[in-house]
Amino acid sequence: MEVSIVHEGGFCFGVLRAIELAQEATGEHEKVYCLGPLIHNRQVVAELTQAGLEVVEDLGEVPDGAVMMVRAHGAGPEIYAQAHARGIEVIDATCPFVARVHKKAGQFAEMGYQVLVLGEVDHPEPRAIVQYARGQATIVEGPEDLRGVALDANVAVVSQTTQRLDNLQALVAALLPRVEELIVANTICEATTTRQEASLAMAQAVDLMIVVGGYHSANTRRLAQICRGPGTPTYHIEMAQEIEPQWLVATEAVGVTAGASTPPEAITAVAERLQELAENPEGCLHPHKERTDGH
Numbered sequence: 001m002e003v004s005i006v007h008e009g010g011f012c013f014g015v016l017r018a019i020e021l022a023q024e025a026t027g028e029h030e031k032v033y034c035l036g037p038l039i040h041n042r043q044v045v046a047e048l049t050q051a052g053l054e055v056v057e058d059l060g061e062v063p064d065g066a067v068m069m070v071r072a073h074g075a076g077p078e079i080y081a082q083a084h085a086r087g088i089e090v091i092d093a094t095c096p097f098v099a100r101v102h103k104k105a106g107q108f109a110e111m112g113y114q115v116l117v118l119g120e121v122d123h124p125e126p127r128a129i130v131q132y133a134r135g136q137a138t139i140v141e142g143p144e145d146l147r148g149v150a151l152d153a154n155v156a157v158v159s160q161t162t163q164r165l166d167n168l169q170a171l172v173a174a175l176l177p178r179v180e181e182l183i184v185a186n187t188i189c190e191a192t193t194t195r196q197e198a199s200l201a202m203a204q205a206v207d208l209m210i211v212v213g214g215y216h217s218a219n220t221r222r223l224a225q226i227c228r229g230p231g232t233p234t235y236h237i238e239m240a241q242e243i244e245p246q247w248l249v250a251t252e253a254v255g256v257t258a259g260a261s262t263p264p265e266a267i268t269a270v271a272e273r274l275q276e277l278a279e280n281p282e283g284c285l286h287p288h289k290e291r292t293d294g295h
């Protein structure tokens with residue numbers, strides 16, 4: 001059995017930068033608060049917690065004068081204003097590509113355009129983007145959500161950085177006949193696009209895909225969805241131990257890809273476990289388990 005790894009998978013620039021900032025901060029301060037989990041990877045967050053990073057859900061939980069990190073997803077301007085007023089030192093790990101979306105959303109709102117943010121309604125990144133568009137923007141998850149939106153004549157679209165390009169294209173196509181003017185900023189980050197394209201190419205070439213990353217990680221879930229696109233059986237796992245030998249029955253080629261918050265060790269562990277099972281296929285001789293969806 002051949003095991004191939006998507007080299008574009010795993011930590012992206014923004015996540016790596018956030019982890020490095022957190023390591024630096026916990027090295028300098030006894031306690032550093034983080035507004036929400038720094039990244040969507042429980043193992044990495046647990047290590048940082050041991051080093052002194054405390055995850056809080058709300059700014060109200062951060063004491064006055066403390067040190068607080070804003071994660072790569074970013075935060076709305078009111079968070080910075082409130083932190084400043086309370087003497088909280090902010091270590092800003094907002095990814096520069098996310099900050100670019102904030103800027104674009106703000107500019108379009110200033111210009112008087114109705115701003116639509118393509119992204120997940122419950123995800124912190126689009127929710128913060130809305131705040132930069134004077135809190136007036138609307139989050140839509142795809143063209144189907146336009147049914148519930150009263151559109152102005154002039155509309156501007158920005159995207160969550162980890163969206164799929166085909167979803168953005170579909171939204172634009174649905175908007176065009178319904179508005180007078182449309183501005184589109186393709187704010188999907190390059191790391192996302194190259195990872196998605198490389199993962200799709202691999203999914204088309206193998207019998208089975210393993211996608212490694214946190215179950216709460218939106219970009220990992222999307223990656224699994226993309227890999228299933230060509231009909232390739234795909235499992236989304238967090239750790240190597242989750243791989244079951246029967247997944248590999250009659251499998252000659254396995255592809256491994258990973259979300260933006262997956263550490264390299266987790267990817268290596270998955271590749272090693274697959275190699276082990278390939279060399280010792282004992283457990284693979286069981287009847288084939290149905291495998292349409294990992295989780």
Ligand code: SF4
Nearest residue numbers: 012014095097161189
């Ligand atoms: S996925 Fe892109 S935008 Fe998001 S943190 Fe990584 S590099 Fe930044």
